[in-house]
Amino acid sequence: MTAPEAPVARFVETRAFLDQIKSRVGTVVVGQDVVVERVLIALLTSGHLLLQGVPGLAKTLLVAAVSKTVDLAFARIQFTIDLLPSDIVGSEILDQQTHEFRVHQGPIFTNLLLADEINRAAPKVQSALLEAMQERRVTIGGENFALPAPFLVIATQNPVEQAGTFELPEAQLDRFMLLHRLQYLKPEEEKEVLRRNTKLGVRRDGKGAVARTEFDVLDGQDKGSAEQLVRAMEDVQEVHVSETFIEHVIEIVNRTRNHPLLELGCSPRAGISLVKASRARALIHGRDYVVPEDMFALAEDVILHRIRLSYEAVADGYTSQQVLQEILSEVAK
């Protein structure tokens, strides 16, 4: 991390707001600083985030925590094979009393949507969601409805090797600004998780009680305002991007397109996403300009899901990470 982390003067409030989010989230989620940062980047840039990892890594808790700390509406959809598009976007139903049609809005009408295990649903359902993500509006019964602002989808997916999943095609993956691969916690972090868990206690409910969970801890959190978020989003737009930086982004994107081991290179959207995400990261780190470190830190999350190895490269045992690292190191030579 670059040494001078003192925030730029005009970003002080925003920085404080973002730090507040991180610290609040940190009270319930342990050891996922990078993921929290990625969520914030997505939030600040109106991008969408895809988290890839096995269940139980506190993805839901993380997203719920972010939504509660910023006072955003949050909804979660567990994707299953029998899910229908109307279960997400809503449908038109006939009111038997009035004999009139009433629009029932689906869970997508929220600010933060956690699409859990998106690769378990049929492609039709996936595409319905991705379409809404792209256009930020849905159509129910011939009527258009704009989705709330901000609208952010954080999807999770299991590693694609698992059975019973529908892998998202590259064109749809491209809709996600970032794809972050979650790792298991370090032992000491996991230890902290367990330690905190032992102190949760119980929650009385009438005459009975239930064991409290981390979600119960969330309820008492103070809330940041949506206005602060809007301001932070505006501040992102103030972050400077130098010509040199843009040229290097272009260089990376072009190299992915011409690399002999890659069958599919980055789309123009990848370059855009890399610049947008870098700006947000710079803001989170208190800078009003982006530096190469931002690009290097985000390159994997922005680029890896947008490139595809050629058949020969796979046969020779290459991985996308290796190719990307090679490209990055060549750019830095």
Add this chain to the structure above:
Amino acid sequence: MRLLSLLSAGVSCLCVSLSAQTPPAVELPPGVHIEDLPPEVQAQLAAQGGGAQQGGAAVAAQDAAEKAAEQKAQRRLQEFKKVVFDRRPSSILKAWAQPELKPYDPSEDKGEAKGEAAAPNDGDAAGATRPAGGADVSGGAGQIRTMSGARVAPSAPARSVSRATATLSVRPARSAARRSVPARTGSALIPAVPTRPAAATAASPATTTSTALSAAQIQALIDAEGADAPAAAAAPAPASGAAAVAVPPSDAALEAKVLKRELEMLQRDVTLSRWDQVAAFLRTLAEKDRKPAYEHLLKVLLRHPNKPQSRLPANLQERNRFSFEEAFVLASMAPGGFDKKQAKLLAPIVKRAMDGGGVREEWIRLLGVEVSKAEEAQRVDRREAAVLLSTLDMNEELGAFLPTATEAEERGDREALNLLARHALAMFGKDRRSEWLETAWEVTQAALAEGEIAEAQKEEALLRAVDLAPKVRAELGPAWLKQSFTDRPERGMEIVATIGGQVASGFANKARDAAYRAGGLKLQKTAVEALLETAPELADQWRSSLQLMASGWVQEASYSNQYSKTSSYGSYMQRDQFGNAYWTSRRMGGGGQVTAIEPADLLEAQPNDRWASILGADLRPHFTTVSAQLWLKVNEYEKAFPYIERLASTNGRKAKELADEFLRVWKNNNNPNARNRGSNYIYVYGFDDRANSIPLTRAKQERNLAELADYVARLRELPMEPVDPGLLTEAFVAAHSLAEVYQLETIEAVFGDIAALDPVVLGQLIGRMRMNLATIWRTPAVQQQAKTRRSQQEMLAEVAAGYATAITLARDSLVSRGRHWSLLTALATLLHDQNNFKKEAMPDSSFSEVRKNAFELLAEASDHYASICEDFSQTEETDTVYTSWFYAALGASDLGAIDESMVVANSQLPLIKQAMADLPEGHRERMEASFANALFTRMSSVKPDIKFRYLKAGFEVAGDHEQTKDAREVWDYYQDLIAEIRLEVVVDGSSQVGTEPFGVRVDIVHTDAVGRESGGFQKYATNQNNQAYAYNYGRPTENYRDKFHDAAIASLQENFEILSATFNSENMEPLKGDEQGWERTPYAYLLLQARGPQVDRIPEVKLDLDFKDTTGFFIMPVVSSPVAIDASREQDQRPFDGLEVTQLLDERKLDEGKVTLEIKAKSEGLVPDLDDILALDPPGFRVSKMDDQGAAVVRFSPDQDAVESERVWLIAMEPQDGAAAPGSFRFGAPKLDEMKTTYQRYDDADLETVAGEIALRRGLSGSNPWWAWLLLGAGSLLYLVWFLFARPSEGDGDAAADALKMPETVTPFSVLALLHQVRARCDLSAEQQRELAADVHRIEAGHFGKDAGGDGHDLDLAAAARRWLGAAR
């Protein structure tokens, strides 16, 4: 001269009259009458008071002046009404950027003006946006006087001039006001004008015209303008009488120009929202015209010029735009104050303001502000605001602008009460609280209270009261209705009259408003039902009125029945693209000049039975008929049936028509095979399969048939003619599943006693059964689609049972009804088809016998028909017997069922011909003509491959009848094709083929015309069903290659073994033929091998070619001629060319004593035997095994005349007589000079080309040298020593630092990357780390920050990189 004097005197008089108000005497010249003068002059004379000498003339002149003024005002108004206003944003901006318009100045086209004087009719044409026509003379005068007086442009007219002279032109005044140009009232040039401003302004138009100048004066003024003669206007013009005659046209043209400019300026004022100017313009109109003009303005303001033409939908086009404030301003402009009636005209403007982005709440707020002003400052008062809101359908917001119900009631304000009721109903619509309904009811009652009430208010209240009555509490609404029809019959009559009147006049007055009329009908029903419920004793008394009301419904229902496009009563279910269900209405509208009311609405408003019972005999049948028709129209046959029953007793004919229609509707509704088509999208994705996947056909069918039987029984009971048996048959057939055969008992249940059934109808029914048995009932696809899950055996058993049932029915009928031709035909065709069916299932020897019996029955049927046909009307004549007989002779009783496998019974054809010839004269001719005609018209039903035989047989029956003309043309075409296409089989090489493989080429030989017309023969070289996409010009796709291959096998396999069949490419092109105009398309190459020396010919080979004629496709088999061959002698060498041979030696198993030689040869033509091409004798080796895979045809050669073939030999060799393998190998030597030979061997897995003789290599394993093992062991030992002792250890910091190196290109990126690596990988001191961080920050800020070019930018990147590399090391 005298007249001119008079004119000048008139001007003088005008001046005098304006100053002294003493009219001078005017004397007309001798011989000149006042009626001969122009109206303007007459007006002047009248204005002068007539004069003592011209007493009567003065009065006439006065009248003429008034008339002229009136005409002028009318012209002005008419021109105004032609103007269209453009307030589209683009036009507003454009107008804003353009220079101001000035009032018309004759100097603009002075020369032209003079020309106009010479050409009096050269006026400006009138147009929608270019108003023209009459102009205001005095206005023109005013302007000109001003201009003359000012000696400047007319942009500086004097307000006092125009107003003072009291002309109707306000333009100068408007211009003056708008442009703040000081009036030159004091100009000496127009001394009299400024003296009368106030009086003239207030003067009426008639009065003011007395000061108008004549056209001649105007012209004189114009002429004088350029002559710098101050007195010119007043001086007598030296004009002749001829000049005076020319004055009026010039005057009119000038007026037109002035007015035109004035209206253009008005348009501009409207565009630029200068409403005060617009108001000023309105004030210039005659008082009585101002209000209509204002209302016209409100109407046309929303329209905009329809230019430029746009293809965009109207709702997307740019439209005139307004703001709320402008709506208020417009209201304030209303002459004589804003009128509530004008609210309706203003409402669309407010609505447009909302469409343009105005917020509803803001409009309400502005209205609130407006009405809270002092009364004199209000542009819209409370009541007008309320009316405006109500017109805008904003009744929810009305409350704030209305008095309370009590206040309104106390004041007897019926309008307010009605508005309150609207408000209450709107609130009820919003929150559905019944209190609102009751409020609406109460205020409506208050509005209906005794006392004076306007008719419109009363009608509105009354209609609402009737509408509300059933919806509110019993003690309110129903009680009121009851009271109206009992205690207060006068009110009841009023209700009936009001509602009935609305319905009666609605058809004419509200022709396009179907909803309004439907509402009226429903109200009518409510009122009448209440009347009949509460005061039945009044029914008789009011019968005539009630009948009138019912006739209103009947009229609407009749119209709707005829014109409505809706065919459903309620909504129906649809599915969206995701499979979710939703309902949608089937309302389709319809109608011509009058919009039809939806049948569903009409049926809701239908007079009930009680009401219908009191209708007179003249109306009741009509009512019943229409009711039945309407229910049938929406496919609700159950509801329609009682009406048919009722009608039968009074109008049997109509009841029969309805019963027939009933059967049609029943058939459509109960057809289990009708597909419920939803959206095409759903169909594609298979959602609709849900409805069809339930195997309900049997149960549904049973229910249907039971219901049909019930209805038919009830219909039989009715006193009317029996229903159409054809329709009944159709209904019976439709009720069955396609997969289910008919049962005898169900036939009897529906049709009643079979014995009593008309034989023709019965024959039709049996014929339908037979047709189904021959086609759909035995089709597995139909069974599968109907989800019957029948096995093949079950299905055949079902069909067999069906045949048995039908035959039993036919035989029983023959017994009961005698030998009738219809029944005989039915039985014969049944037996014929059953015979075919049995033959397919299990052929036996009875086939011919049964078929013969069937033909005999048909002959008997024809005899019977001939015996009774003389009594037939022409409509009863039918060719069923003869066509059935003919089709049966072709192979099956149905034309569509005849296929290629069936044999034509040629013996029957002359019998059919004779049978027709035996018909009575007249009838015979018609029958023969009918048969001959059908020969062509039914060809589309004939399978393509039997069309040829169909026509051939048909001509044997029909002969040369003239009606066969069209069929003959087709037949001639077939004959031409036969003559112009043939198939040729050509042996490749000598015909002495022996019993070895040889090739034959199959050519399609044809005329170039046929090749061209058929579009080429490429498709015959394809298998279309195996292609991803194939189009066969509307025909099912065909595997042509496989079809020919199968046909060839069928033809040749007896004598030949077909080793391969190779087809020319899909791009094959015809080659030039041997004869002029003929071509040859090589099609296939067959590799044959005769099965024995006895084979002496190649039998004919068939290729089915399909062509298109006027009846569709037909298939013409083209057959080759047999070709003689000689298989008894040894085969001659087959021709070949371009032989290439590759010999590949595999010596890798030489150590095992094995060598393999693979020889590949390819050539054009068949590759000959190995002995013929190579001398293979490698020294020291002998052939242990040879595998010859034979010649394989690969493809047609590019010239298409020959084929390319390949042949492979695999030869295994071993050293001769167990000796050691020799050290070299010699490949086979070519025997032919022209052949090309290549020698190859394996080098590991690769091939290398070598010489004809090579040294053989031996493998390592064979020698197994000891030194190789020794070397390998020593090498391994050395590596082990190095690995254990000499290998550098990992994690060495120096080594890591060494890995860091100077970037190849020094850029901020590369240097930062290096520094980050240094920080991550090197062990730096704390101080160094701080320094490093500072450097990184400087570089980042300097090269990537906003103020790039600062400190960091100055930092020497290369030096920094070197420094930190050094530190790292």
